[in-house]
Amino acid sequence: MKKKEIRIGITYILLGIFGIIMLFPVIWMFFACFKTNNEIFGSLALLPEGWSLDAFIQGWKTTGTYTYAQYFINTFLLVIPTTLLTLASCSIVAYGFARFDFPGNQFLFMVLIATLMLPNAIIIIPRYSLFNKLGWLDSYMTFFAPAAVGCYPFFVFMMVQFLRGLPRDLDESAYMDGCGPFQCFVKILLPLLKPALFSAGLFQFLWTWNDFFNTNIYINSVSKYPLSLALRMSIDVTSNIQWNQVMAMALVSVIPLIILFFSAQKYFVEGIATTGMKG
């Protein structure tokens, strides 16, 4: 018994040490925000000499025309509608796949699975030129449009899997009671689909928030920059970058994600576990 306790103790210590190493960059980043530019470099000290909030204040104001308030607003204006549109379109499409046996259902579902592996890099150029023709470049339509028509096979797949796990009797009895297919979806299935909607919504929120490849290509005006582009711009200036301010804004930009993660942990883990999504 004693031996077992010691072994568990050692496991905890090792897990703890490794955990600290894992989180160290983030911890370091937190303290770096309070340091002066000189303290950040060439020093081993983790804690700052003083606890000045200067980096946050100056960083938020920026040296450019727009403050981070604008970039935050932009990010929300981009991320929230994209997420909601994704959920609306993907759930109804998933319902179509999971509950109706129209001819070609299986074939179309295979196509959907195949598109999971379609690299974004290969379609980005024609998409750019398509958006250009439609006059959508430099607007968030470039994100809203694909989201509105279910172009996120991951989430459709995930919700189909979830719907298949729900007993058919539920909606069939509603159907018998005279509910139409759509009513049946909204009244019976959608409430049950909540966990899957949460997971999908969280991931879509996270991915769109972090996205840099697409925003960098589609959005050009600084006034429409989301946080990712604003941060990239802040290290683009050639002369003396105030790294403490950059660190402070980088930290501020990920705080909403960390809060979201801790308040909805369960859904994250379930989301990955059921579909094998990359994080």
Place this chain on the structure above:
Amino acid sequence: MAKAKAKEKPRHGGWTKRNKIGFSYVCIWIFGFLVFQLYPFISSLIYSFTNYDIFHTPEFVGLDNYIRLFTKDQEFWNSMAVTLKYTFITVPGKVVLALIVALILNRNLKGINFIRTVYYIPSLLSGSVAVAILWKVLFMNDGFINSLLNAAGLPSVKWLGQPSMAVVTICMLEIWQFGSSMVLFLSALKQVPQSLYEAARIDGASKPRMFFKITLPMITSIAFFNIIMQLITALQNFTSAFVVTNGGPNKATYVLGMKLYTDAFKYFKMGYACATSWIMFVVILIITLVLFATSKKWVYYDN
């Protein structure tokens, strides 16, 4: 209800009124697929045989783009080599680390959920510019990592300034974010039937033997899926190379994703960039097919 279930089901239920409605829901996706996926996919192939530049009508140039890429463009071979190096370091690194940590965390200890959360946090920020910038600052010449090395009596390393190290620095950033693969492995480990272990224990099997004969075979299908998705992501990497090292030094981290971006959106050589993207696609296809072809030998499927 029971009666309806007992009926023999055909492969599909025909075009009943109900099914037509269901099909109309799926049509939302079909439309999206055609416009935002299939159409770009095919035009990308067509563009790759033209001198498309977005401003002028594209002219057909045959195989010129591909010939130039393969024979004249030194940058292309460099990018290909860098991308493959990056992929073959990060994918195995990430998957193996994720598996090891998942095995350690797959037990009922107090507070284990909290520990799992901690290990997942880096993944939460994956692909974000914030973390890429953090990495850049940590690995600068007089950054924290070098201070640490110096304190341990070791010389500084030019993490970002030396071509051979720059790739490694970016790979480390990616491997650090192994959390989502880990969660995937954890859920797979939970699904291994306990009865198998009990039977093995009765037979007196040793722990390593149980791992290689039970655990590993049972999670191969998840590992397989994991590897393929990671490969597709890694081969397209862009953000970390762009933000941390900007492709440098001396193009040592100029991955295919960056070359594609620069050619297409800086020089507007769109046709040329499409050709690059198709080569990238073929590489992804080949690696995936090789994995699929060999999967029968090492992937265990339940049914």
